[in-house]
Amino acid sequence: xxxxxxxxxxxxxxxxxxxxxxxxxxxxxxxxxxxxxxxxxxxxxxxxxxxxxxxxxxxxxxxxxxxxxxxxxxxxxxxxxxxxxxxxxxxxxxxxxxxxxxxxxxxxxxxxxxxxxxxxxxxxxxxxxxxxxxxxxxxxxxxxxxxxxxxxxxxxxxxxxxxxxxxxxxxxxxxxxxxxxxxxxxxxxxxxxxxxxxxxxxxxxxxxxxxxxxxx
Numbered sequence: 001x002x003x004x005x006x007x008x009x010x011x012x013x014x015x016x017x018x019x020x021x022x023x024x025x026x027x028x029x030x031x032x033x034x035x036x037x038x039x040x041x042x043x044x045x046x047x048x049x050x051x052x053x054x055x056x057x058x059x060x061x062x063x064x065x066x067x068x069x070x071x072x073x074x075x076x077x078x079x080x081x082x083x084x085x086x087x088x089x090x091x092x093x094x095x096x097x098x099x100x101x102x103x104x105x106x107x108x109x110x111x112x113x114x115x116x117x118x119x120x121x122x123x124x125x126x127x128x129x130x131x132x133x134x135x136x137x138x139x140x141x142x143x144x145x146x147x148x149x150x151x152x153x154x155x156x157x158x159x160x161x162x163x164x165x166x167x168x169x170x171x172x173x174x175x176x177x178x179x180x181x182x183x184x185x186x187x188x189x190x191x192x193x194x195x196x197x198x199x200x201x202x203x204x205x206x207x208x209x210x211x212x213x214x215x216x
Contacts, residue, residue, distance in 0.1 A: 002116065003123055004102070006141035009090055009111045013136055015063030015083070016044075020108050023048040027176075030104035031078070040091055041101065043070075046077040063087045088133040099126040112140075155209060160202030163188065163195055172199075 011020055020026055031043035058067045065082040085092050094101050102114040117123035130137045171178025185192040
């Protein structure tokens with residue numbers, strides 16, 4: 001049975017520490033791309049109010065071979081990183097096991113990684129690798145992948161699905177939140193109260209369909 005899990009890692013135990021030392025209220029997020037070569041997690045977004053103040057040559061980090069700024073937009077930098085995999089880290093654990101990385105988000109406090117394993121043994125191998133190489137990960141969430149359900153099975157209305165998808169795409173559910181209900185309302189052409197109702201009712205139906213058993 002396929003399994004998904006979330007792990008946390010202290011910020012100091014992963015490269016890019018200098019970013020958090022120089023910038024304020026910064027978040028670093030893995031760009032969700034499907035790899036087509038040998039590169040390991042090559043692209044990241046660095047988000048902060050003062051990205052222009054980042055002056056440190058991040059390639060000086062022992063865990064990084066080279067870093068290149070691909071693009072800069074308002075309060076964000078899109079960078080490509082070539083890692084030095086001679087340094088043991090959660091990256092080498094991913095490379096040397098059959099685990100699949102789904103997401104990675106770093107803040108001033110910690111990194112959070114979501115991974116997928118085709119079976120329990122793969123996840124155990126990943127955890128064992130981390131333990132044997134003193135990579136201090138902490139398991140925070142673990143669940144089996146449930147079967148796919150269509151909108152009809154979740155009993156969502158078209159309006160609820162539209163509002164939820166837009167909210168997700170625009171970062172409404174992110175932390176910190178990237179969009180407000182007023183932003184969603186303007187894009188949908190409805191009132192903020194209508195957006196609030198669609199999100200609330202849609203979320204309730206998703207929870208009821210996906211998490212609540214008949215006994216509960």
